[in-house]
Amino acid sequence: MLPSELLFSVKRGAQVYPRFLRREQHVWAEQVLRLLGEHRQRTRGELDAALRALEGDSPDYRIVRGFAHLALNAAEFALAIGELEPEALRREVFTRAAERGGYGEAQAREVLEDVAPRYRLEAETLREALYADLPENHLLVALPEFTADQLIDRYNLAQAQGLLYSALYLRLTAHRNVPGEYRRLFQHLKFHGLMYAVEGHLDDGYQIYVDGPASLFKQTRKYGLQMAMFLPALLRVSRWEMEAVLQRDGAEFSYRLDSQSPLKPLQKPPPAYDSLLEETFARRWEKLGTPWTLEREVEIVDLKGTVFVPDFALRHPDGRLVHVEIMGFWHPDYLRRKLEKLRRAAMPDLIVAVSDRLNAGADDFHDVPGPVIFFKGKLEPRQVLAILEPATGISLI
Incomplete structure (x- = not known):
């Protein structure tokens, strides 16, 4: 996100709105990323100087800084001296200088030439390594993994945030x-x-x-x-x-x-299903040829402090609606929390399908009001359909 000094907003009466980028301001994103590309394996101090030069006297200087802030946060910097520790180097060099006494460039050079061979470095390289841990001396080693258009999306989102x-x-x-x-x-x-x-x-x-x-x-x-x-x-x-x-x-x-705002998600959408077990059940249901339509996670049950969202809803053309929760993940804490939610939700129109991997039996579900079925391996849709439309002709409502 962006610091407060790089945020723009507009007030209209009692309303306030973020100020998103204008089309002509998009060019700054490409220029900021170009500068980062040109300064790979160069110091952050050099990069910062180049970014300040890019700002110049432009009225968009805060926009440039905003782009730079977001891009630098996604870049990677590292010490220029590998595994050497600048603090330890300074301690050794300054201790050696104090023992020798005297001041000036000549004395400093003597100390550096005396210490440098221990680290297989030239004296001037050692001089640079003494302060390699300062941020301005860090090397840019990895660039942000996004395009100029994606940087623009990040900027607009940061303004809204x-x-x-x-x-x-x-x-x-x-x-x-x-x-x-x-x-x-x-x-x-x-x-x-x-x-x-x-x-x-x-x-x-x-x-x-x-x-x-x-x-x-x-x-x-x-x-x-x-x-x-x-x-x-x-x-x-x-x-x-x-x-x-x-x-x-x-x-x-x-x-x-x-949802009509220009904001865009920054990451790819997650998988449609939380598990292969759910995905397989959904695909098999579509091949069943039943009037019951399968919908994914559409009901929210407020449990005061948390929520319960059943995996699926089954909707019939005559208006009936039934929910399905598949329990297939084995972990004692998962079972405890899930059972607590099922009891609190108290949904008689909820079918709970329990995998034999869960190491649970009918006694664990005695106070769950809806139907409970057990399955091995993959959940067969016909097991659920048998509850929805039993041979007796009585349908679950």
């Missing part, structure tokens, strides 16, 4: 037309330590209220930074809206973004 530094709370809306992303959305909320509550339903979308520190004790920039770091996860949902309340200069402002 920057406004959230002062966020008091967020209200997010995620629509159900994006299968498979709800669970990851809540994983990111949890990873960044954000408190939230969920309202809404499958058809109209879910309202996710992300609480901020002001409602608890006081605003902290650290919590705002966590909100800002969460924003890229929201870009994975194809239909979303975000409204944030910010506190700036003693006043509150509203900040709105939605």
Whole structure:
């Protein structure tokens, strides 16, 4: 992300918006990356001087600095002297100089020539190595792995994130037309330590209220930074809206973004399925020829402090809706947490499919209200269909 001094925003009444790049400003991204390419295996000090020269007296100098900040954070620098330790070298050279006494270039040269052979270095190379650990002396050894267009996307996202530094709370809306992303959305909320509550339903979308520190004790920039770091996860949902309340200069402002903004995800989309077991079940279901349509992770059950997102939903043309949760990962803590969620969710329309690898039996699921089936190897879709449409003609609702 970007430091506050490199952020741009626009106020319109009680509304505040990030200022994204204009088309004519995109050229700076290519020039910054070009300079980095020209300074590979050169010192950071030389690169910094070249970047300052690029700024010149341009009114876009802060944009150049923003591009440089993001690019340098993605680059890699290293000491120019390999495994030598400059601090130890300084200690030895300065101790030797103190023992010899005297000052001046001649005395310094004598000390360097005396110490250098121990490290198989020339005297002048040793002189340079003494301060190789200073940032300006680090060598640029690896360039950022993104293009100018991707750097532009990073810059615009950083501007959008920057406004959230002062966020008091967020209200997010995620629509159900994006299968498979709800669970990851809540994983990111949890990873960044954000408190939230969920309202809404499958058809109209879910309202996710992300609480901020002001409602608890006081605003902290650290919590705002966590909100800002969460924003890229929201870009994975194809239909979303975000409204944030910010506190700036003693006043509150509203900040709105939605999926029509120019922001783009920075990484490739994750796999559609969390496991091969789920993917195989979905592919086999499509070949079954049943009117039940399989949908991926579309229901959110708020458990007050966490959420439960079943793996699949099965929808019938007559309006019936049933959910499926596949348990195939073996770990004692996983089993404990999953069972706790199933009990709290208390969903009678949830089919729980349990792998024999899980080392669990029917007694473990006695207080889970929905049907529980056990399978070996791969989950056969017909096992699930037998519950949906049993021979008796009674269908699960």
